[in-house]
Amino acid sequence: MTSPKSLRIAIIIASIREPRVAPDVVKYVTDAVSGTLTDSEHSITLTTIDLLDWTSLPSAPIGTLLPAHQPADNPSYSHAVVDKWSREIRAYDAYIFVTPQYNWSIPAPLKVGLDNLFHEWSRKPAMIVSYGSHGGDKAAAQLRQVLRGMRMLVQWEGVVMLPLGKGLESAIKGKLEEAVVDVWNETGKKEELVEGLKEMVEVLGRSPEELMKGEKEARERELAKREALKGSS
Numbered sequence: 045m046t047s048p049k050s051l052r053i054a055i056i057i058a059s060i061r062e063p064r065v066a067p068d069v070v071k072y073v074t075d076a077v078s079g080t081l082t083d084s085e086h087s088i089t090l091t092t093i094d095l096l097d098w099t100s101l102p103s104a105p106i107g108t109l110l111p112a113h114q115p116a117d118n119p120s121y122s123h124a125v126v127d128k129w130s131r132e133i134r135a136y137d138a139y140i141f142v143t144p145q146y147n148w149s150i151p152a153p154l155k156v157g158l159d160n161l162f163h164e165w166s167r168k169p170a171m172i173v174s175y176g177s178h179g180g181d182k183a184a185a186q187l188r189q190v191l192r193g194m195r196m197l198v199q200w201e202g203v204v205m206l207p208l209g210k211g212l213e214s215a216i217k218g219k220l221e222e223a224v225v226d227v228w229n230e231t232g233k234k235e236e237l238v239e240g241l242k243e244m245v246e247v248l249g250r251s252p253e254e255l256m257k258g259e260k261e262a263r264e265r266e267l268a269k270r271e272a273l274k275g276s277s
């Protein structure tokens with residue numbers, strides 16, 4: 045197994061609301077994981093991608109060629125902003141999606157950002173950080189399904205949920221309360237984030253054969269879980 049030396053990881057801010065609590069949440073995530081994996085084997089660069097800077101992306105893919113049917117190495121989207129978005133996303137090895145829950149789902153601009161491309165995301169590791177009153181579990185589950193549909197490498201362990209709890213009203217006004225951060229710290233959220241990052245880096249170090257085997261095993265585990273659920277209902 046070879047370990048990648050220099051990794052570029054993008055932290056994607058999914059909320060474009062004004063005001064929004066997202067930048068405070070992203071700061072918490074960035075502070076938690078920064079420097080934790082920089083050792084003799086890995087050097088990690090974290091870059092924030094704010095979807096607020098990408099509101100000019102078309103709200104649906106344009107043209108008769110689906111993003112998934114574009115040539116993987118040399119896509120051409122006949123839309124300047126999508127071409128720029130393609131170059132931006134292609135530049136990273138892995139992604140941390142930081143998403144709020146909106147009506148039990150993810151914000152539309154995140155889906156737009158995903159749907160406009162395919163190969164740029166595909167077969168790369170992803171980690172999901174969701175937040176909402178109870179941690180945004182439904183948004184996280186939906187995003188996980190979307191990412192797996194796009195053949196991204198995201199495991200159950202790669203999901204971290206951050207509950208806003210009593211800090212919801214402040215969050216709606218764009219402020220992350222200290223008391224919320226205290227709860228996250230006390231309940232081991234920093235450690236969960238670091239674990240998630242470690243898992244992503246491990247995935248990056250695996251060969252294509254190992255990744256395919258891992259995916260097959262994960263699929264078999266999911267099918268076995270579904271069968272078990274059917275049996276118990």
Ligand SMILES: Cc1cc2nc3c(=O)[nH]c(=O)nc-3n(C[C@H](O)[C@H](O)[C@H](O)COP(=O)(O)O)c2cc1C
Nearest residue numbers: 059061064065066144145146147148176177215216
């Ligand atoms: C359209 C909309 C729908 C929402 N739906 C949910 C929800 O389903 N569950 C939840 O816990 N919070 C929900 N919220 C509250 C958000 O968790 C809260 O506004 C949070 O601050 C959103 O993150 P942001 O400020 O970064 O956009 C919703 C907020 C909006 C704007």
